[in-house]
Amino acid sequence: MTQANDPTLQSWVDVPEGSDFPIQNLPFGVYKMKDRSPRLASAIGDYVIDLFVLAKHGFFDDLDIDRKVFRQQYLNDFMALGRAKTGAVRNRLADILDTDLENWDASELKDFFLVPMSEVEMCLPVKVGDYTDFYSSIEHATNLGCLFRDPENALLPNWRHIPVGYHGRASSIIVSGTDIHRPKGQQMPAGADAPVFGPCKLLDFELEVAFVTCKPTNLGENVTTANAEDHIFGLALFNDWSARDIQKWEYVPLGPFLGKNFASTISPWIVTLDALEPFRVPGPVQEPAVLPYLQYEGTRNIDLKLSVEIVPEDGQGKVVSESNFKYMYWNMAQQLAHHTVNGCNLNVGDVYASGTISGKEKGSYGSMLEITWRGTEPVDMPDGSQRKFINDGDTVVMKGYCEKDGVRIGFGEASGKILPAT
Amino acid sequence: MTQANDPTLQSWVDVPEGSDFPIQNLPFGVYKMKDRSPRLASAIGDYVIDLFVLAKHGFFDDLDIDRKVFRQQYLNDFMALGRAKTGAVRNRLADILDTDLENWDASELKDFFLVPMSEVEMCLPVKVGDYTDFYSSIEHATNLGCLFRDPENALLPNWRHIPVGYHGRASSIIVSGTDIHRPKGQQMPAGADAPVFGPCKLLDFELEVAFVTCKPTNLGENVTTANAEDHIFGLALFNDWSARDIQKWEYVPLGPFLGKNFASTISPWIVTLDALEPFRVPGPVQEPAVLPYLQYEGTRNIDLKLSVEIVPEDGQGKVVSESNFKYMYWNMAQQLAHHTVNGCNLNVGDVYASGTISGKEKGSYGSMLEITWRGTEPVDMPDGSQRKFINDGDTVVMKGYCEKDGVRIGFGEASGKILPAT
Numbered sequence: 001m002t003q004a005n006d007p008t009l010q011s012w013v014d015v016p017e018g019s020d021f022p023i024q025n026l027p028f029g030v031y032k033m034k035d036r037s038p039r040l041a042s043a044i045g046d047y048v049i050d051l052f053v054l055a056k057h058g059f060f061d062d063l064d065i066d067r068k069v070f071r072q073q074y075l076n077d078f079m080a081l082g083r084a085k086t087g088a089v090r091n092r093l094a095d096i097l098d099t100d101l102e103n104w105d106a107s108e109l110k111d112f113f114l115v116p117m118s119e120v121e122m123c124l125p126v127k128v129g130d131y132t133d134f135y136s137s138i139e140h141a142t143n144l145g146c147l148f149r150d151p152e153n154a155l156l157p158n159w160r161h162i163p164v165g166y167h168g169r170a171s172s173i174i175v176s177g178t179d180i181h182r183p184k185g186q187q188m189p190a191g192a193d194a195p196v197f198g199p200c201k202l203l204d205f206e207l208e209v210a211f212v213t214c215k216p217t218n219l220g221e222n223v224t225t226a227n228a229e230d231h232i233f234g235l236a237l238f239n240d241w242s243a244r245d246i247q248k249w250e251y252v253p254l255g256p257f258l259g260k261n262f263a264s265t266i267s268p269w270i271v272t273l274d275a276l277e278p279f280r281v282p283g284p285v286q287e288p289a290v291l292p293y294l295q296y297e298g299t300r301n302i303d304l305k306l307s308v309e310i311v312p313e314d315g316q317g318k319v320v321s322e323s324n325f326k327y328m329y330w331n332m333a334q335q336l337a338h339h340t341v342n343g344c345n346l347n348v349g350d351v352y353a354s355g356t357i358s359g360k361e362k363g364s365y366g367s368m369l370e371i372t373w374r375g376t377e378p379v380d381m382p383d384g385s386q387r388k389f390i391n392d393g394d395t396v397v398m399k400g401y402c403e404k405d406g407v408r409i410g411f412g413e414a415s416g417k418i419l420p421a422t
Numbered sequence: 423m424t425q426a427n428d429p430t431l432q433s434w435v436d437v438p439e440g441s442d443f444p445i446q447n448l449p450f451g452v453y454k455m456k457d458r459s460p461r462l463a464s465a466i467g468d469y470v471i472d473l474f475v476l477a478k479h480g481f482f483d484d485l486d487i488d489r490k491v492f493r494q495q496y497l498n499d500f501m502a503l504g505r506a507k508t509g510a511v512r513n514r515l516a517d518i519l520d521t522d523l524e525n526w527d528a529s530e531l532k533d534f535f536l537v538p539m540s541e542v543e544m545c546l547p548v549k550v551g552d553y554t555d556f557y558s559s560i561e562h563a564t565n566l567g568c569l570f571r572d573p574e575n576a577l578l579p580n581w582r583h584i585p586v587g588y589h590g591r592a593s594s595i596i597v598s599g600t601d602i603h604r605p606k607g608q609q610m611p612a613g614a615d616a617p618v619f620g621p622c623k624l625l626d627f628e629l630e631v632a633f634v635t636c637k638p639t640n641l642g643e644n645v646t647t648a649n650a651e652d653h654i655f656g657l658a659l660f661n662d663w664s665a666r667d668i669q670k671w672e673y674v675p676l677g678p679f680l681g682k683n684f685a686s687t688i689s690p691w692i693v694t695l696d697a698l699e700p701f702r703v704p705g706p707v708q709e710p711a712v713l714p715y716l717q718y719e720g721t722r723n724i725d726l727k728l729s730v731e732i733v734p735e736d737g738q739g740k741v742v743s744e745s746n747f748k749y750m751y752w753n754m755a756q757q758l759a760h761h762t763v764n765g766c767n768l769n770v771g772d773v774y775a776s777g778t779i780s781g782k783e784k785g786s787y788g789s790m791l792e793i794t795w796r797g798t799e800p801v802d803m804p805d806g807s808q809r810k811f812i813n814d815g816d817t818v819v820m821k822g823y824c825e826k827d828g829v830r831i832g833f834g835e836a837s838g839k840i841l842p843a844t
Contacts, residue, residue, distance in 0.1 A: 158671055169766060172766055186583060251675070257586075257587055258764045262766055263765070288616065342606060
């Protein structure tokens, strides 16, 4: 069988130079066309691949999958088939799209199962069960410690021992392209003795990567770092929008709430962990040594280049951050092992975000709070304006890709435009 | 039409003295019998009322409800019918069960739709969307401030301005009667310079009341205090189990996580807001005045007596707390108005818990942390043993009821037994 990761594969479908979606990627998502119910899809070049059409024509018959799985609003039932089976679907797609049409000649059907991306609407890919947000970039945690506490003791005592995380709001996770009204809420102005109510003044993004789970556990069960990846279907870009002024006033002692839960933007394509296999790299050395349940073997970080661009309304955009998922201090296997060490159960479709991904230099910070150092060093935009935080009319576009041996696995984008407060 | 709240109603079904389930209650839940799929139910006396049987026999036909709604695993689709329609079902039940069999003689069918509670298993009543836990008892917040910070400034600056809340884990909400293994996790022993891993040593309960939503909102929409109750289907007892040692080490700066998400116990019957109407009482005066979006009219608190009993394995129980939901500083309408003021969207089946409900006196505190004042004043048990926190083998039983004009509306119980760590 064709292995989709083979870097020598070429598709008979045209894949433009620099495309996020070569035959080696084959991510999964859900798309919609006018007057038709949503269907599961993959992507190649500038085309969406309609998986339901392929299923109807028998291309997955030997894999023993109910065809209905491919005509659904969400990926959940597909993901729940498990990584072996969904991996086989991905390899089958590579077989179908491979120029060496040995086994599966689908080219005659191409007008039926290949749909130009420009003609479709991408949907929220998963029905989110629970959503957890981690805080796993040491550079980000250190920056925040410097900004809000003591630069000499920037990291809190628990940080190097625990992949710190908290529960976020699942209902307000939205797919890329969905506009967001600037949130309103309570803020405590400096020097005031009572809070005021109004639109957020310090609206920020957080550059994150999220993973989605495909295998549930029972209450009381623990996932180990060794088997954690059996539970991980794939990854997406994630913007954990943050209203800094609302957050600052509300978050002690129980953590972020309205400062975060007005919206989080996820990219529509879930890039499988399988596709990311060639891009594994070692993570940072963890000092002091972590407790045994957090120790792991193998290379668990992923060299995934990330960027954030701010695009003003009718204006020229500016890339304000170039970071990398490989900087993560705590990896995904450690996050899941920690999350379940007390017996907390997982469901298919849970979303686990990394926390803001900052690198060591200013140009690689993952939030405006850090990039502008709390507003003291504004960003100059091409149109001459400045940004301390995000303005009404701005679109924030996150992109990401892995690249090696001439293969470029892209993530599409997670973008969202800020509309004025209602 | 019969109004279920009429205190003069009597049922032809025997309702024992002190029962939680007179004809004026008629809560909703989901039950299961061996070899049969779950069905929606109400309760009267010692019987479960099978709503699907009544639906099949046409008792709800004029209400225009798809019968399939009554043969489901969760209440969600039923709740989504809206309060007018579900209220009509409750009034119809009162009509059917009323001794004055004017309109609906169902007594011949009683062997079909009345099932002894002892023969059924009660299920988790709702498929939980998001779960939010508030922190709305001023007595509880003050106690914690005294215990962990400064008794002179026990309340944090935001507390009287914001119904403080945080997101909890939806996946680990379990129905009363489900055993729980003592969670394991990281703890930082006093004076140590590195955390240790092991079973929680300070396992606690939190006495709470939760409400369930029945009407969704769109992202960007705000619920007002005036229309908040349109979104509230009913209430249940809720035990927000807490591992104090795990919580203490992990919770700064992003709030509770593994110290809470190993399990939360909810009672199986959702008592409707309709049934609780007669028990409304004014809430505490809020000083200073709250911001306009949190102001409200009417009486929004509920006089709901609550108790917590610790029952050791094979031993005699002891009631360690008698509290009341009426003590809440922030009411449910304020909680929902706050939760959505930034545009955060609601779904049917979301669970919103009150936070620990403590009264002014020690006997009314809602957690062992407060009752034993951080373990310094242990509770004496009937068997001569003492409790600072919860032992393996202990069952914690929460009960609650409203009483007025000879009518007693009970909540059943939220109970859970602690098994040793795995």
